[in-house]
Amino acid sequence: MRYILTLLIVAFGFFASAQDSVAVKTNKKPIDKVKVWKDGKVYDADDIDVVCVYNDLSSVARFYYRLEDSTGAVVSAGNVEIKGDDYHKLSSLPNFNDRAVVLVMRYLNVSNRERRAEIQAAKAAITQ
Secondary structure (H helix, E strand, C coil), rough: CCHHHHHHHHHHCCCCCCHCCCCCCEEEEEEEEEEEEEEEEEEEEEEEEEEEEEEEEEEEEEEEEEEECCCEEEEEEEEEEEEEEHHHHHHHHHCCCHHHHHHHHHHHHHCCCCCCCHHHHHHHHHCC
């Protein structure tokens, strides 16, 4: 009986860890508020979530993005394809996921709220 119980515990642990391994890593970042028109209303998007959905590892990568409001509701979503020189720069640098989020934000013309605060704090420290 003890052997069967041990076997069940090991099997449960294996299946529990296998479920975690398929989780998709997202890169949710705060952004400066952006006005988004959706369904006849204007929403303020203040978060972006970016996931790599395709990468051929040589010339092109496609990223799915979602712009969300303060309640977490998706107000805009779509794909950004990065290729050419931008892809080669992206793939040659460390921290691919973080660099990809920054590049997608540049393509969408949105600003990283945290980064902007860091820059403003650094400028204020220099001028004092």
